[in-house]
Amino acid sequence: MVGTPLHRTLADELRARIRGGALGVGELLPSEAELCREFAASRGPVRQALAALRDEGLIGGGQGRRAVVLDAVPAQPFESFLSFTRRAELTGHVPGQRLHEIALRHPSPAVAAALQLEPEDYAVQLVRLRLLDDRPAMLERMTYVEKVGRPLLEADLNAGSIYALLTAHGVDLHSARHTFDAVAADELDARLLEVAVGHPLLRERRLTRTSAGEALEWSEDRYRPDVATVTITNLRSGRGGFARE
Amino acid sequence: MVGTPLHRTLADELRARIRGGALGVGELLPSEAELCREFAASRGPVRQALAALRDEGLIGGGQGRRAVVLDAVPAQPFESFLSFTRRAELTGHVPGQRLHEIALRHPSPAVAAALQLEPEDYAVQLVRLRLLDDRPAMLERMTYVEKVGRPLLEADLNAGSIYALLTAHGVDLHSARHTFDAVAADELDARLLEVAVGHPLLRERRLTRTSAGEALEWSEDRYRPDVATVTITNLRSGRGGFARE
DNA sequence: CGCAACGACTTGTAGAGACAAGTTGGTATC
């Protein structure tokens, strides 16, 4: 693999050992010096890789103490935050989707402003109905900046998770800002979600950014409250979890 | 300050500049080389400090590009998660409240189950209207286990934050689970929030626990979506922030 | 036997240097 930074391949290798069971929970990792020898690297990249695993909650440790494997299956708060598919699977439901439309067009001024786009820029917009156990659960209206959205035009959007597709394309999803409120169902909502016009729906508006702070995606999701809700758990000190069900 | 690592004081200093307004949102940070000169440090600690701010979502940037301030108000995860009062103050609004009723009674079976109470146990229940800038914003129906709720019976609930009152009494609030959906306004909602019956409202149901896992509080809050919404920020690796406005 | 001191090992912190890779703005050319 040419082009991938050393610290990254190192982190991937260690992650694989932990997930694969070569390093069990509670076991000690090799010391930094040993890792340096093994991978013929200096301490910099080794420490960078270990810091990454520490951030993910995979390993712990402290000054003077070797790093220890904490958990083989780390919480993936971010992934489950963004992926309806992943969350449905984790809660034992069968996710599904029906693409309503996909288009390449100039977004409306409001959406363009959220994504920091110029009036002449294009964006990929799609409307998709999400299902839980074959029942209409959520209607998502998503807008991607052109560069990110291009691959979606050729993908089979009835087949899988957009989140998985984007990360597979190397898209750098880093942070997301979610705003929740309630709205009355409009014409389209009512038809696709199979409720009456005016029925209360949970609305989630989301802006997703890269680590550089560039906006990538603007999404407006509307949930049928009797089929799907959004759940968050937060601790006084620690990472927050997130779930949809 | 003896004993604190250089990269930490550096991060603190930069954080202070951003929060204090010396570095506004959208502004570019000094380059790494400039920071090295200014603090007479090498690039190591400087980069460590910048990485910390990046993790917090305060700054962005990329290879070849200077770091840029993304957000001046970093997440205050737990406190702002629970306190309407605190959040309103942070966003520059004036919070208010009008107590509708407070009672010591046997809770309904559903609420008793959520709080793991026996049928003969008492609980303190209150209904309170929350205001933002004197406009009705949210109606909260809260239930506390008797031991925790007792002090509330004697407190002036029109004056301040219950969260602040409880922590002042040494109550060990540790984790909270929030579930969001949408409901139609009922009779009481409509009268107090000044909307029509059937109007869509954002509903947040919350179960708060001690660090030992005992349930303390069950709350059902209903937001007027045109006055108040709920916002969460989550990062790929790091704690999620939370805000109401 | 209990305990303190020591030493080997480990991670945390910091400095300096070097090159790669990306961005930006100015300049020369067509």
Added chain:
DNA sequence: GATACCAACTTGTCTCTACAAGTCGTTGCG
């Protein structure tokens, strides 16, 4: 004027060195 190119600047990555600070097992003394 539009475009291609280049040079300066900036961040990303990596190496090497050095010392501080913490952990832990061992050793020797009381």
